[in-house]
Amino acid sequence: MIQIHVLEGAALVWSAEDAREIRERFRLVGTLVGALARKPRQNARLGLPLQLLPEEARLLAELGAAILVKGTESQPPAEGEELTQVSEVQVYQQGLEESYQEQQRLAGAARAALLVQLADRIAEGQARRRRQRRETLDAVEDSRLPDSPFVLPRDSMMVQLPTARCRPGRVERVDWTSPSPDWPHAGCPAHEARHRVFRELWGRGYYLSGGNKFGGDFLVYPGDPLRFHAHYIALCCPQGAPLPLPALVAAARLGTSVKKTLLLCSPGTDGTVAFTSLQWSGL
Structure with missing residues (x-):
């Protein structure tokens, strides 16, 4: 559920x-x-x-x-629940430590493979610098320090951040x-009208989202909004409620300017919903 x-x-x-x-x-x-x-x-x-x-x-x-x-x-936690919470924290911290060790091992292996792949270029660069400094090979080898083991900074490790609790509160x-x-x-009349319109359009196979950014109640899509643009701007108008002409003209012109059809949706007392589509057309 x-x-x-x-x-x-x-x-x-x-x-x-x-x-x-x-x-x-x-x-x-x-x-x-x-x-x-x-x-x-x-x-x-x-x-x-x-x-x-x-x-x-x-x-x-x-x-x-x-x-x-x-x-x-x-x-306050119930008896025995506090101990359970402490154990869960310990398990989480242990998991973080294991994840850090695993990431450090993988990062070290990737670094070693990259050094092997770039070994020839590194040798050429070192030889070029020796020639520029006029240093002998023996002097450079004597001053060379042994490679230190790779250490992954803890603030660079990847941490999984869950968005839901493992155990709901x-x-x-x-x-x-x-x-x-x-x-x-x-019980709000506006919500009841919007819900009837929403359920009717949803039942016909459309996808719907909020339409505030286009001056309507819903945006109506023929398919998933990730793949389709909205075809309609649904505006809920209860039957008998006044609809000022300037607001109607503004909504129709806005819908046309964004290449969408304004859809006036009027829920009736018998449970049906009447739809009227409007498009602005120039002379």
């Missing part, structure tokens, strides 16, 4: 396996919002956690594929059907 951790309305997935299953099995994209450990001061390439739209998290919960949870407040289930500080979307 996929665990979706919620905090003040944000739905986060910390497990890489769960994030992969969500994309491959359920065609849900989400957004990576975590900084990379090696490059924390950039936002061009991000990593876990995966933040899901409220509609994506609710869809997974309705399908029975995920549960919404939240972390409980910190509690204490969590409690969140009811997504009723509003709460952790999940305020339940």
Whole structure:
């Protein structure tokens, strides 16, 4: 069962396996919002956690594929648990030491192989420097120091940084059907309309992502967003709600300028959703 951790309305997935299953099995994209450990001061390439739209998290919960949870407040370790935590730290430190020794052995072997490969060039360079200094071979050999063993700096070793706990902490289930500080979307009219539109388009085989950067509610893709551009900008318009003409014209022109069709989505009272596509066409 996929665990979706919620905090003040944000739905986060910390497990890489769960994030992969969500994309491959359920065609849900989400957004990576975590900084990379090696490059924390950039936002061009991000990593876990995966933040899901409220509609994506609710869809997974309705399908029975995920549960919404939240972390409980910190509690003192139970009897015997503290010893378990100490042993886990020791095992982790031992694993780091074994990894360092293995990396040092591999780096030393790679360095030795490189020196053997470049032996002729190194000898030519040494001979050239001797000729420039007018030194004799005997004098150079006498001053030569024995090679020191290779030592890999510890700050240069590669360290695996897990993004999910080996043993999950204490969590409690969140009811997504009723509003709460952790999940305020339940019962909200805007969320209900967006979810009906999202589920209808998702059920037709489309991929969806957030559409805020194009002035809509969703971007609709014919396939995986890694391979396709969005074809539609979905804008949820509840039936009977006023839609100002300037806002409609602006949305249609924006969609045309980015080569996308504006899709007006109106959920009805009978459970259906009406779609109206608009494109700006010059005279």
